[in-house]
Amino acid sequence: MINLKGGWIMKSKQETIFSSKTLTYFLQLAETMNYTQAAQILGITQPALTQQIKKLERTVGAPLFYSVGKKLRLSEAGNTMLSATHEIYEVLNQATDEIQQSTSAESGEINIGLLASVEYSVFEDFAIQYYKENPDVTINFHMLTRKEIWDRLENNRIDLAIMYLPDDSIKNRKPYRSKKIITEDLLFIHNDEKMAKRKKIRLKDTLNNVWVTYPREYYLDQVLRENYKNAMVDLPNAVARFTTPDQIYQFSAETGAYTALPNSYIIAKGADSNLHAAQFEPGIKFDLAFVFRKDKDEIPRVGRLLDAFDSYLEADDYISRLTQIHDQKYGVNHHDEGAKD
Incomplete structure (x- = not known):
């Protein structure tokens, strides 16, 4: 919740998912499939990365990763989230390109x-x-x-x-x-x-x-x-x-x-x-x-x-x-x- 002029407003699930660097952390882990390596690339500690991923999983209501032995795998929900995240970035990039095409083009x-x-x-x-x-x-x-x-x-x-x-x-x-x-x-x-x-x-x-x-x-x-x-x-x-x-x-x-x-x-x-x-x-x-x-x-x-x-x-x-x-x-x-x- 956040306090706004004395009133409390509940954050939506969308705000939770897209806040801070949550999706960036998810994408990096999905790419490396290794918590230690992903944390090093992101410049954070492994516990901090784990906490962010668990927070995202609680928000969407399903595990995004699972382990087979020592290997990490994307769950069905994880694959859905990965696809959606790529689509989100694609929309944002297209918007940026359209703006650049119409402003200061030359x-x-x-x-x-x-x-x-x-x-x-x-x-x-x-x-x-x-x-x-x-x-x-x-x-x-x-x-x-x-x-x-x-x-x-x-x-x-x-x-x-x-x-x-x-x-x-x-x-x-x-x-x-x-x-x-x-x-x-x-x-x-x-x-x-x-x-x-x-x-x-x-x-x-x-x-x-x-x-x-x-x-x-x-x-x-x-x-x-x-x-x-x-x-x-x-x-x-x-x-x-x-x-x-x-x-x-x-x-x-x-x-x-x-x-x-x-x-x-x-x-x-x-x-x-x-x-x-x-x-x-x-x-x-x-x-x-x-x-x-x-x-x-x-x-x-x-x-x-x-x-x-x-x-x-x-x-x-x-x-x-x-x-x-x-x-x-x-x-x-x-x-x-x-x-x-």
Whole structure:
């Protein structure tokens, strides 16, 4: 109950359900199916999370979760609540998009979530050029993990994501669209002179040395693990894990540890006399793409940016842009190669 000018008013069930962060807590637990992990992500204690879930269950009048051994499962009521919660967020996000479509449509901010493991130089160059032609639009880039990207897309805190696909970590794909930028090759990076001239290297031949790679929850590490398991080959022995390609590349160059990085990063980084790059056999490929909520591209400033990026790549394709940016950064002039002073 709440007191209003001396009178008592009973809170409705709806007010109880949607108060504070109850639904956020429920969604996080439904995603992780682990109280400890969900509480850590939410930044609260496990007892506090348990209390909120029990409060929600008392309100709806049914248990939302049940346990099978040590594993947590959604009950029938829990599945109904999960579906309803997604629908609620969908309605709110659609309302936000409709408002943005009708107010400040041509100017304002565009928030872009960029996967932290993606080579960003092309997007940085595009943003500079786009600003020169569209000074009334502010582009905010956020370097994020995959989970942070999906969370912010779900909560409408970013307009566009630039990330790798396919991605099975998102359970509710219906509200989203994707637009491919380029198909990436994952390259094997090594310092073994015996393999230096080989353009393709089998997975089983990459196990004679230690590795450096991304953390286990990162997309590229999961792609690697899946390909090794599918080929029935032992997983590489990772002795170090870093969150950015620069850190991984530097560790590999200094220690001789093997690794795997996208072709786009190797082009942007340039050759290193100590390291060699080769394709895996069989090849490991994935897409780099824009991901956004359906109808988000109908907001004029967002649609215009996507169209402008298409035009940007039509003038020079993605790989050509990478090469140009690398050459400008390191002062390479192909016309002057071999010339003498």
